[in-house]
Amino acid sequence: MRRRxxxxxxxxxxxxxLVYSLDRKPFRxxxxxxxSVRIPLRFFTQPEALIVAAAASRIFPSDETGPGAQExxxxxxxxxxxxxxxxxDRYRYTQEPFEENAPIEFGYQGxxxxxxxxxxxxxxxxxxxxxxxxxxxxKLRQIESxxxxxxxxxxxxEGMFCDPVHGGNIDMVGWQLxxxxxxxxxxxxxxxxxxxxxxxxxxxxxxxxxxxxxxxEDEE
Amino acid sequence: MRTFPPVDVVIVGGGxxxxxxxxxxxxxxxxxxxxxxxxxRRESAxxxxxxxxxxxxxxxxxxxxxxxxxxTVRHDSTQRALPMRQYGAFLPGSGVGGAGEHWNxxxxxxLPDCFExxxxxxxxxxxxxxxxDHAIQDWGxxxxxxxxxxxxxxxxxxxxxxxxxxxxxxxxxxxxxEGWRSAEYPTTPTKIPYFSALFSxxxxxxxxxxxxxxxxxxxxxxxxxxxxxxxxxxxCGFCERFGCMVGAKAQPTNTLLPLIQERKNISIRSGATVRxxxxxxxxxxxxxxxxxxxxxxxEEVFQPAELVxxxxxxxxxxxxxxxxxxxxxxxxxxxxxxxxxxxxxxxxLPAATAFFEKTLNRFMGSGAAGVCVSDFDGDLFDHxxxxxxxxxxxxxxxxxxxxxxxxxxxxxxxxxxxxSDWKKAALEYYDRTGFIGFSGEHLAYKGNYMDLDPxxxxxxxxxxxxxxxNWGENERKMAEFVTPKAVxxxxxxxxxxxxxxxxxxxxxxxxxQFTHIQGGTVMGISPDRSVVNPYLQHWQVPxxxxxxxxxxxxxxxxxxxxxxxxxxxxxxxxxxxxxxKNPSAxx
Numbered sequence: 054m055r056r057r058x059x060x061x062x063x064x065x066x067x068x069x070x071l072v073y074s075l076d077r078k079p080f081r082x083x084x085x086x087x088x089s090v091r092i093p094l095r096f097f098t099q100p101e102a103l104i105v106a107a108a109a110s111r112i113f114p115s116d117e118t119g120p121g122a123q124e125x126x127x128x129x130x131x132x133x134x135x136x137x138x139x140x141x142d143r144y145r146y147t148q149e150p151f152e153e154n155a156p157i158e159f160g161y162q163g164x165x166x167x168x169x170x171x172x173x174x175x176x177x178x179x180x181x182x183x184x185x186x187x188x189x190x191x192k193l194r195q196i197e198s199x200x201x202x203x204x205x206x207x208x209x210x211e212g213m214f215c216d217p218v219h220g221g222n223i224d225m226v227g228w229q230l231x232x233x234x235x236x237x238x239x240x241x242x243x244x245x246x247x248x249x250x251x252x253x254x255x256x257x258x259x260x261x262x263x264x265x266x267x268x269x270e271d272e273e
Numbered sequence: 274m275r276t277f278p279p280v281d282v283v284i285v286g287g288g289x290x291x292x293x294x295x296x297x298x299x300x301x302x303x304x305x306x307x308x309x310x311x312x313x314r315r316e317s318a319x320x321x322x323x324x325x326x327x328x329x330x331x332x333x334x335x336x337x338x339x340x341x342x343x344x345t346v347r348h349d350s351t352q353r354a355l356p357m358r359q360y361g362a363f364l365p366g367s368g369v370g371g372a373g374e375h376w377n378x379x380x381x382x383x384l385p386d387c388f389e390x391x392x393x394x395x396x397x398x399x400x401x402x403x404x405x406d407h408a409i410q411d412w413g414x415x416x417x418x419x420x421x422x423x424x425x426x427x428x429x430x431x432x433x434x435x436x437x438x439x440x441x442x443x444x445x446x447x448x449x450x451e452g453w454r455s456a457e458y459p460t461t462p463t464k465i466p467y468f469s470a471l472f473s474x475x476x477x478x479x480x481x482x483x484x485x486x487x488x489x490x491x492x493x494x495x496x497x498x499x500x501x502x503x504x505x506x507x508x509c510g511f512c513e514r515f516g517c518m519v520g521a522k523a524q525p526t527n528t529l530l531p532l533i534q535e536r537k538n539i540s541i542r543s544g545a546t547v548r549x550x551x552x553x554x555x556x557x558x559x560x561x562x563x564x565x566x567x568x569x570x571x572e573e574v575f576q577p578a579e580l581v582x583x584x585x586x587x588x589x590x591x592x593x594x595x596x597x598x599x600x601x602x603x604x605x606x607x608x609x610x611x612x613x614x615x616x617x618x619x620x621x622l623p624a625a626t627a628f629f630e631k632t633l634n635r636f637m638g639s640g641a642a643g644v645c646v647s648d649f650d651g652d653l654f655d656h657x658x659x660x661x662x663x664x665x666x667x668x669x670x671x672x673x674x675x676x677x678x679x680x681x682x683x684x685x686x687x688x689x690x691x692x693s694d695w696k697k698a699a700l701e702y703y704d705r706t707g708f709i710g711f712s713g714e715h716l717a718y719k720g721n722y723m724d725l726d727p728x729x730x731x732x733x734x735x736x737x738x739x740x741x742x743n744w745g746e747n748e749r750k751m752a753e754f755v756t757p758k759a760v761x762x763x764x765x766x767x768x769x770x771x772x773x774x775x776x777x778x779x780x781x782x783x784x785x786q787f788t789h790i791q792g793g794t795v796m797g798i799s800p801d802r803s804v805v806n807p808y809l810q811h812w813q814v815p816x817x818x819x820x821x822x823x824x825x826x827x828x829x830x831x832x833x834x835x836x837x838x839x840x841x842x843x844x845x846x847x848x849x850x851x852x853x854k855n856p857s858a859x860x
Contacts, residue, residue, distance in 0.1 A: 112691040118700055139332060146343040146358045148729060159346065159355045160783035190692065197690070206691055214676035215327040231703045233636050233676045236324030238518065239507035240637035244671075245464040251632040251704070264322030269332055 058094040058102075092129060095136030096168065100182075101175050102128050107182035109209045111189050120226050122209055130212030130221030131205075135168050137270025142166040167204060174201025216259050219268050225256045236262065274565065276575045282306040283564055283578035285547045285593065286585030288371020289834060290820035290841045292529040292541075293429075294582055297845035299539035302853065306538060307576060309545035309566055311585075312337070312368030317527040320516035326675045330514040333360055335375045337367040342731040344588060346782040348743040349720060350605050356729050356737065361783040362618065363790055364514070365586055369543055370525035372586065372788055373834070377513040377640030377672060378489035378522050380432050380835040382423050384651040385416035385452040387714075387829035394662060397652065402662060404747055408615050408717040410826050413798040413807030413860070414843070416452045422839035422846075424455050427487075429838070430523040431495035431503065433641075434458035434487035448484040450647045463492045463506060463642040465671075468633050468707040472669030473644040475765035481646045486668065488641030489523040489834075501528055510673015512640025522640060544569025548733070550581060550597040552814060561599075561817040580848070583794070583819045590823040591723050591793030592738040599814060600804055603722050605741070611804045613723040615795045616740060617828035620665060620713035620748050621786035622777070624759035627768035628684045629705045635674030636704075643670030646762075649755055650830055651714075661750035665713025665830040667759055674704070682706055684770035709759040712787065716747050717827035723793045743780045752777040789833050791825040806860035808847045809840060815858050818844060 094102055109122035109131070122128075134140055147164070155162040165173070177196065181189060196202045212221030214228065216235065222228060228235055235257045243252055259266045282298055284291045287310030299306045328334045345354035366372030386393040389411045394403060403409060436457045437447025462485035465473065476483040490512065496502040506521040520527045533539045547566040552559060563577035583590045594600055594612050601610035648654065649664040656662055681690075681699045689695035726739035756773050763771040797803025800812035809824055811817040820841050822833045829836075847859050 113696055114693050116693050116696070118693075118697050121696070142340075144332075144338055144340050144359075146339045146356050148356070150728070152355055155355055156779075158779055158781040158783055160357065160359055160361045162355055162358060193691075210680055211327060211331065211677050214680055216325050218325070219327055228676070230700055231676055231680065232632075236509070236511065237636070238509060240509060241464075241505070241507045243634075244466050244508040244637040244639075244642075245470075247634055248467045248470065249631045252634045252637075259322065259325060262322060266322055266325060268325070269328045269334065 058097070058099050094132050096140065097132050097135070102132060103182040104175055104178050105131055105205070107189060108178065108193060108205060109212070111186065111193055112206055112209045113213055119230050122213065124223065125213050125221050125226050126223040127209050127212030127221050130215060130219055131208045133220045133270045134208065134211075135171060138272060139270070140166065140168045161200075163200070170201050170204055174199065174205070218259050218266060219270065225258055228256055274573050274575055276577065279563070279577040279579070280305045280307045281578065282580045282582065283576050284308045284582040284584055285564060286310065286371065286583070286589070287369045287525070287541055287543070288366065288584065288586065289373035289525055290837055291582065291584030292370070292525045292533060293838060293841045294584060294820060294845055295539050295541075296529050296532050297842070298848065299536045300532065301845075301849050303538055306540070307578070308539070308541045309547050309564065309576070310369050310541060310543045311546040312366075312371075312543065314543045315369040315374065315516070315526055316530065317516065317520050317524065321518045323515065324509065324511045324518060326677050330675060331677055333364060333514065335366060335368065335514065335516070336360060337365050340732070342737065344738045344740055345726045345729050346740045346742065346780070348741070348779050350741050353728070354726055354739045354741070357782055362781065362786050363788040364785070365588060365788065369530070369541060373525045374516045375514050376788075376834060379641040379832045380427070380430065380487045380489045381448075381645075381666075381831040382452060382454075383416070383829045383831050383836050384450070386652060388412045388414060388416050388419070390827060390829075393652070398656065398662070404716065404718065404745055406719045406745070408719050408827075410717070410795075410797050410802055412796055412826055413803075414796070414840075419839050419843065420453070420455060422842040423835065425842050426835050426838035428459050428498050429528065430489045430835070431459050431491050431497055432487050432489055432835070433460040433463050433492035435462050435485055437484060446484065448645070448647055449482050450650060450653050458487065460495050461492050463488045463490060463639055464508065465644060466508070466634070466638050466642060467671075468635060469643040469669045469671045471766040472709065472762065475762050476644070476646050478765055479762065481648045483644045483646050486641050486643045486645050486670065488639065490517075490639045490641050491521045497528070499532055501531055503527060506639045506642075508637050508639050508642065508673075510636050510638045510675065513672060542568070547585070547593065548573070548596070548735070550583070550593055550599060550817065551575065552597065552599055552817075559814045561814055579816060581817050583817070584821055586821060587790045587793055587823040588738050590819050590821060592725075594794060594804070595725050595738075596735055599811070599817070602724055605720060605722060608719060611795075611800070611802065613793050615717040615792035615826050616721045616723050616742055617715040617717055617791045618742065618780070619787050619789040619828050619830070620711070620715050620744070620752065620777070622711040622713070622752055622756070622774045623708045624667065624711040624756045624774050625709040625763040626682065626772045627707050627709065627763035627766060628702055628770040629707070629767065630769055632704050633707060634704065635671065635707065638671035638673035640672050641670070642672070643668055649758065659750075659754065661747045661754065663714040663716070663747070663830070664751060665711055665755065667755070667762065668710045668712065669707065670710065676703070679703070679706070685772050686770060709763055711752075711755050711759060712830055712832070713748070713751050713755065714830040715828040716745060717792065718745055744777055749777045787832070789822065789828065791822045791828050791833065794819045794823040795826040796824045797826060806858070808859040809844045810859050816856065820844065
C-alpha cells in the first residue's frame with residue numbers, strides 16, 4: 054500500500070464544504086474565514102495534484118467572468134474519479150485485441166485506462182505548476198491534441214458542473230456561473246412562464262435535499 | 274445442472290415487453306409465469322434522490338455492464354469489426370424495467386404505410402425506385418389491425434397529447450398526418466417550454482403543422498384502466514438516463530410492477546442471465562423446452578417451460594437465437610437464412626443547433642415535452658423529383674438541459690476550445706442554445722445485419738454479437754434534404770447564429786443516436802424472409818415467441834416503444850384467445 058499523500062491547503066469552510074483551493078491561493082468570492090485543511094488524496098501524489106490543479110485552471114480559468122476550476126475543486130474531483138471505478142475502467146469492455154488507431158467513429162479503442170493515461174500524461178508536465186500562466190498556456194497548446202488533454206478537459210468540465218457530492222463544483226460555484234439550479238424537484242409552476250427572461254431559482258444540491266446518495270466513486 | 278420445477282411461461286427479460294406479457298398472461302389466465310432479468314431488482318421508490326447527472330447521464334449507471342458483454346461494429350462485411358468498448362450510439366438498459374426506466378417517454382404511433390412499406394412504395398413509385406440492395410418488406414400486420422392495441426397501450430401509459438385525426442377527421446393542433454385514431458389521447462398535452470414554443474410559432478409561420486409531442490410523462494394525474502395511478506410531471510428535467518423521481522413518466526416499475534407484485538403466479542427473478550434456449554423435437558414438431566441461466570449466485574440452472582418468450586431487447590433476442598442454434602443465421606453472401614437480417618437504426622440528427630440572444634431557461638423540461646413537425650415524414654410529401662424515399666420528423670424538445678453534457682456547445686464563430694475566451698463564450702451561450710433534431714427512417718438493406726463475432730467474446734467466452742451496419746445513399750440524401758429545413762426553422766425562431774449537421778457519412782458508433790435498434794428477428798409474411806410470423810411467433814418453433822423492436826422489419830422514423838407495446842398486447846390476445854385453446858401456429 055502506498056504512503057498516504059495529503060495536500061495542506063488554505064481553505065474556507067462554509068456549510069460543511071471543505072476545500073476551495075489546492076494551491077494556497079485564497080478563494081475570494083465566498084471566503085469568510087481562512088483555515089488550513091489537509092485533503093487526503095486517493096490517487097494522485099501531491100506533486101501530480103498540484104499539476105492537475107494548475108492545468109485545470111488554465112482550461113477553466115478564474116478570471117473576470119468569475120471563478121473557475123481552482124475554486125470548484127476540480128483537482129479533488131479528478132483525483133476521486135481516477136481512484137474510483139471509472140479510473141480503472143471497471144465498466145469498459147477491455148478484452149483484447151486492441152486496435153489503438155481505429156477511426157474515431159468506433160470510439161476509444163485503446164488499452165490504457167484513465168489512470169494510466171493521466172500518469173503518463175503528467176510525466177510530461179513536471180514542474181508545470183511552477184510556470185507562469187502564459188508558459189502554462191503554451192505548454193498545454195503543445196499537448197492539446199493528446200488523449201490525456203482531451204480527458205483532462207472533459208474531466209475539468211465535469212468537476213465544474215457535477216453535484217458537489219463528487220468533490221467538484223464546491224458550493225455549487227459552477228452552477229452559479231451558468232444559472233443551473235441543480236436537482237430542483239419541481240418546475241411545474243414556471244416551465245411555461247418567464248419567456249425571454251432569465252429565471253434563476255435558488256440552487257439546491259443532493260446533500261441539501263437530505264438524501265444519502267452514494268457517489269459511484271465511493272463504491273467498493 | 275439443477276433443474277427447476279416446470280412453469281407454464283418463461284419470459285427472458287424484464288423490460289417493457291416482458292413485464293407487459295407477464296402481467297397480461299398472469300392476470301388473465303392464472304398461468305405460472307417466471308420472468309428472468311439479468312440485471313438487478315428495481316422499484317419506482319428507488320429513484321427520488323438520484324438526480325445526479327454525473328453518475329446517471331455521464332457514467333450511465335442504469336445501463337448494461339459493457340465489461341461483461343458488448344457488441345462489435347463494422348461498416349461492411351469485408352471489415353474486421355471492433356467492439357463498442359464504451360457507450361456511444363445507443364444505451365441498452367439493465368435491471369427490472371430495462372430501458373423503459375430511463376427512456377424519455379416520446380410516444381408517437383407509426384404512420385399507417387410503414388407497416389406495408391414494400392407494397393405501398395412499389396404501388397406508388399414502382400419497384401425501380403427501391404434501392405438495389407434493399408431488404409424492405411411488409412410487416413404482415415396493418416395499421417388498421419393494430420389501432421385498437423395502440424389505443425390500449427396509450428391508455429396503459431396515459432399518453433399526454435393532442436389527436437390530429439380521430440376516425441379520419443383532421444384536427445388542427447394535433448398531428449394531422451397521423452393515422453386515424455379511435456379516440457383522443459388519455460391526457461392533455463404537456464406544457465410547452467420556451468424553446469419549443471418558439472419552434473412552434475416559427476413552424477406555423479413557415480406553413481408547417483406543428484403539434485405537441487405525445488408524452489408518457491403525464492401532464493396531469495391519471496389512473497389507467499388497470500387501476501394504476503400516477504402523478505403529474507414536475508418538469509424537473511431528469512428523464513432520459515434517469516428513473517422518474519415522482520412517477521409521472523410511465524415506466525415498467527410504476528405501471529406494470531405494482532400489478533405483477535399482487536399476483537402469486539408471476540415471479541421475477543433478477544440476476545438471472547439466460548445463456549441458451551433449450552429446444553428439441555416432440556411429436557414431429559420443433560419445441561422450446563425451456564432456458565438455461567446463471568442465477569444470481571452464478572449457478573447454472575434449467576428452467577423448463579411450456580411457452581418461452583424472448584423479451585430481452587433487440588441485441589439479446591437475436592444473440593440468444595444465434596447462440597441456441599434456433600433458425601438459420603442470415604448469410605449475406607447468399608441472402609439465405611433469417612436470423613440477424615434487417616438490422617436498422619434510426620437516422621437521428623441534431624440537424625440544426627440554434628444560438629439565441631435571449632435566455633431560454635432550458636433546465637426546465639421533460640423528456641417528451643416539445644413540439645414536432647411531421648410535414649416531411651414518411652411519404653407525406655411527393656418524392657417523385659427527389660433523390661430519396663421516405664422521411665422523418667423534426668423535433669424541438671425541451672427535455673431538460675444539464676450542464677456537463679451541454680457546457681461548451683458553441684457557434685462556429687467561436688474558435689477557442691479552452692481557456693478564458695472559450696469560458697467567456699461558453700458561459701454566454703450555455704442557456705441560449707437549442708437543438709432542432711430529426712428522427713428519420715432507416716431503410717433495410719441486404720448488407721446490414723447481425724451475426725456472431727469471430728474474435729471477441731463475452732465474460733463467459735461466448736461470441737459477441739456483431740453489427741454490420743452503414744447508412745445508404747437514401748439516408749444521406751434524406752439528411753441533406755432535411756438539414757436546410759431545420760436551419761430555416763432555427764432562423765425563423767430568431768436565432769442569431771445557426772450551425773447545421775455535417776453530411777451523414779459512415780455509421781458512427783460513438784455518437785448517441787437514440788436507443789432504437791431494430792431487426793434481427795423480424796416479422797413478416799414468409800418464413801424465408803422473417804424469423805417470426807405477424808403474431809411474433811417463431812415460424813418453426815410454435816411455443817417460442819419474440820417480443821420487441823427486434824421484430825420490426827425496417828425503421829419507421831418514429832420512436833418505437835408505443836408500437837412494440839401495441840404488438841405485445843396483440844400477441845397476448847392471440848395467446849389467450851387462441852393458442853391456449855389450440856397450441857399451434859397462429860398464422
